[in-house]
Amino acid sequence: MxxxxxxxxxxxxxxxxxxxxxxxxxxxxxxxxxxxxAFVPTVAQYPRQEIRGVWMTTNDTDILRDHAKLQDAVGQLARLNFNTIYPVVWNAGYAMYPSTVVQQAGIQSFVYRGIQGQDILADLIAQGHARGMLIVPWFEFGFMAPPTSELATKYANWLTQKQDGTKTSMSAAGEVVWLNPFRPEVQQFISSLVLEIVTRYDADGIQFDDHMSLPNEFGYDSYTISLYQKETGKTPPADPKDPDWVRWRANKITAFMVQLHNAVKAVKPQAIFSISPNYYDFAYRFHLQDWLAWVRQNAVDELIVQVYRPNLQSFLEQITRSEIREARQKIPTGIGILTGLRNNPVAMSMIQAQTQSARAQGLGICFFYYESLWDYAPEPPEQRQAGFQSLFPYQAVRSTRL
Missing domain, CATH: 1.20.5 (Single alpha-helices involved in coiled-coils or other helix-helix interfaces)
Structure with missing residues (x-):
């Protein structure tokens, strides 16, 4: 060529x-x-249902009860791109809102309102919604109550007991008693409270935590013994950790939670039915809380597992467990991270490391609790707020349409 x-x-x-x-x-x-x-940070970069929440506890009462303080708090959270607030509404046997249910039961001698006379929960919901945030009331005490509360003293027959006849146990809240979750009267009372919140308020859902359960030592009251004998033909074993005895009680609580979920959905289909338990093995074996069964039976819309660990290694071991991975495939799932207690401050560096580790697993975040975000902390408030801003520099929009 x-x-x-x-x-x-x-x-x-x-x-x-x-x-x-x-x-x-x-x-x-x-x-x-x-x-x-795709690498330009925008709102759409984050999952629509990423949880960026914070619990508001009774320690935050001064803020919750003051309209101006609450307005500042909600505004600050919105500026830092939080998207969900979980305010306490049931604590120590009392409703933290003006409840008709508890007044009719004769167990509340006062009406809980703000210092300006406002309905605290309604005020928070209005302020949160105005800033595009979800408000999910938190049913903190569940079946638990102080032994001196009006609920415990007026309805003593609602309480369950240990094998030795004692009715109290020690918790993070001090000495407590436990409502018997197997009694129809208790189930009706709890259900009425929950439905009151869901129907009366423009709340985005309801949340239950590790106290919507029963320590495994309990269930030896006459009512539960009779029910167990009727259904199984056996007497409850002396060992409270007996697998069949654990399973029977756990299944009863599961059945109630499925029933409660269905009742909530019947009156407000878009309501988020949220739970925030401890890690599964502990929750099931020690508190009869088979929350994985609740998830598998489609009775949960959102899961936030409490993982309060002082170091990153133990934190990572918990957030990578198989049950969390399973739940994440079905529903918005997050991790509860401790931001500090009054006598146990947590460094911002640890909060950031745990948050980043959880997000790397595709998990949302909820911080315990509001006051310790930048108060009771080893760093000044301005530094803490800058730290949270660096974690969430952009918005993550949530919706109740799951």
Missing amino acids: TVPNMTRFMTKGWRCSTRWLLPALFLLSLMAVLMAS
């Missing part, structure tokens, strides 16, 4: 290839732009 012939071949080939090269180059350029834009 001569050089001129080669030249003609190359020229002809070039002309032919340009017909396809230019469109190909255009497509490559367009893909490059789209790929580059």
Whole structure:
């Protein structure tokens, strides 16, 4: 082949290839732009249902009861791109809102309101919604109550007991008694409280934590013994950890939670039915709380597992457990992270490390609790707030349409 012939071949080939090269180059350029834009931080970069929450406890009462303080608090959380607040509404046997249910039961001698006379829960919901935040009231004490509360003293027959007849146990809240979750009267009372909140307020859901359970030592009251004998033909074993005895009681609590979930959905289908238990093995074996069964039976819309650990290694061991991975495939799932207690401050560096580790697993975050976000902390408030801003520099929009 001569050089001129080669030249003609190359020229002809070039002309032919340009017909396809230019469109190909255009497509490559367009893909490059789209790929580059994917790394530009925007609201859409984050999952729509990513949980960025904080619990408001009774320690935050001064803020909750003061309209101006609450307005500042909600505004600050919104500026730091939080998207969910879980305010306490049931604590120590009392409703933290003006409840008709507890007044009719004769167990509340006062009406809980703000210092300006406002309904605290309604005020928080209005302020949160105005800033695009979800408000999910938190049913903190569940079946638990102080032994001196009006609930415990007026309805003593609602309480369950240990095998030795004692009715109290020690908890983080001090000495407590436990309502018997197997009694119809108790189930009706709890259900009425929950439905009152869901129907009366424009709340986005309801949340139950590790106290919607029963320590495994309990269940030796006459009512529960009789029910167990009737259904199994056996007497409850002396060992409270007996597998069959644990399973029977856990199944009863599961059945109630499924029933409660269905009741909530019947009156407010879009309401988020949220739970925040301890890690599964502990929750089931020691508190008869088979929350994985609740998830599998589609009785849970949101899961936040409490993982309050002082170091990163033990934290990582818990957030990578199989049951959390399973739940994450079905529903919005998050991790509860301790931001400090009055006598146990937590460094911002640890909070950031745990938050980043959870998010790397595709998990949301909920902090315990509001006051310790930047108070009772080893760093000044401005530094703490800057730390949270660095964690959540952009919005993550949530919706009740799951």
